[in-house]
Amino acid sequence: MIRVVVVDDQQVMREGLVALLGLLDDIEVVGSAGDGARALALLGGLRADVVLMDLRMPVLDGVEATKRITRDHPGTAVLVLTTYDDDESIAGALRAGARGYLTKDAGRLEIASAIRSAAAGQSTFDAGVSERLVAALSGQRRAKPKAELPDGLTAREAEVLGRIGDGLSNAEIAAELYIGEATVKTHINNAFAKIGVRNRAEAVRYAVDHELT
Numbered sequence: 001m002i003r004v005v006v007v008d009d010q011q012v013m014r015e016g017l018v019a020l021l022g023l024l025d026d027i028e029v030v031g032s033a034g035d036g037a038r039a040l041a042l043l044g045g046l047r048a049d050v051v052l053m054d055l056r057m058p059v060l061d062g063v064e065a066t067k068r069i070t071r072d073h074p075g076t077a078v079l080v081l082t083t084y085d086d087d088e089s090i091a092g093a094l095r096a097g098a099r100g101y102l103t104k105d106a107g108r109l110e111i112a113s114a115i116r117s118a119a120a121g122q123s124t125f126d127a128g129v130s131e132r133l134v135a136a137l138s139g140q141r142r143a144k145p146k147a148e149l150p151d152g153l154t155a156r157e158a159e160v161l162g163r164i165g166d167g168l169s170n171a172e173i174a175a176e177l178y179i180g181e182a183t184v185k186t187h188i189n190n191a192f193a194k195i196g197v198r199n200r201a202e203a204v205r206y207a208v209d210h211e212l213t
Helices: 011-021 036-043 062-072 087-096 108-119 127-139 155-165 170-177 181-195 200-209
Strands: 002-007 027-033 050-053 077-082 100-103
Touching (some): 002 011, 002 036, 002 108, 011 027, 011 108, 027 036, 036 050, 036 062, 050 108, 062 077, 077 087, 077 108, 087 100, 100 108, 100 127, 155 170, 155 181, 155 200, 181 200
Parallel strands (some): 002 027, 002 050, 050 077, 077 100
């Protein structure tokens, strides 16, 4: 039997998943929690093979909970099941050590299969997440090493400046880098302050002069 803990702050969703998994012959739900802190407390008193983890939760979110679980309970795999499929959420979960990533559009058979794969040490991503990962990897440019970036720019700020140098709008930059427009604006403001420019025209000139495009 694969021992599973379900973690989701929405009670209806949590209870539905518990009921759904309870119908499977090879999976046993040994606990459920409404936030990451309660999940960690549960794992301190029982053994679980897989934690089915939501991301956006109060008290302790899914990314931080995943990080602590993979650190403190290395025999327990974390499988993310969330509404969010943006690039930052996916990257955060994978950096924290998640074994797989599904969105809540996933069906019963897909969730069950992903749990079995996670328990066996394999990674599983739903089709939409896989496409985003492939697109992100194939669309990446060769960034200069951090030490070579001018004026203390981060790699992401340099990428955004490069897109400005290419004439892209904030919306186009957000779409190409798989981040939100608000995040793009933050990177632009930080970059402009570091390089001492006041507008996009000056930023274009800077990007060209420093070979960021």
